[in-house]
Amino acid sequence: AAGVIQSPRHLIKEKRETATLKCYPIPRHDTVYWYQQGPGQDPQFLISFYEKMQSDKGSIPDRFSAQQFSDYHSELNMSSLELGDSALYFCASASGSVTGELFFGEGSRLTVL
């Protein structure tokens, strides 16, 4: 079965650079979520989109932005990167009712030097 695809899997950037992460949800899933997981931390919710509109907002820094496109893929844009942005970034997708579980991708590991 198709899963959530994230790219790139690994990314190394310098401080103050920008980075873009991509997420391709499971086909026919209408909601995409972005989470950030620091070393030894639980996943922290950043932002989500339902039918290409922002549906919920968590602890996303102002330096970050995201959008969902017409083909339902989503991109997380991160600017003015800081050392503390080094983390695993997960995308998850879901479909159907509010009781549905999230399906996670394998994550994109961002390292800021």
Place this chain on the structure above:
Amino acid sequence: AQSVAQPEDQVNVAEGNPLTVKCTYSVSGNPYLFWYVQYPNRGLQFLLKYITGDNLVKGSYGFEAEFNKSQTSFHLKKPSALVSDSALYFCAVRDGARPGRRALTFGSGTRLQVQP
């Protein structure tokens, strides 16, 4: 606000013994509860969920969880642990009182170590 607490950073159990990973939650409405497992450098894999109905929920890989409304708990259990169950386990909640496809809030995670 919705929140989850996992009081144990690590649980150690011998292979073949039963295991329990604890989780308590706080929501304003009805809770939608989930358990996920994460292996090193991998994404979170869904194990099971409680929405309504029977308090004992069965999931993947022989895991089950018991919902207890009075204790606001949703402990993960398995009758006989395997070494391959060693991983990081996250409990998560969504508040049913909040409209829309709200994100899940995760607990801090519990590392399960199963010794041969």
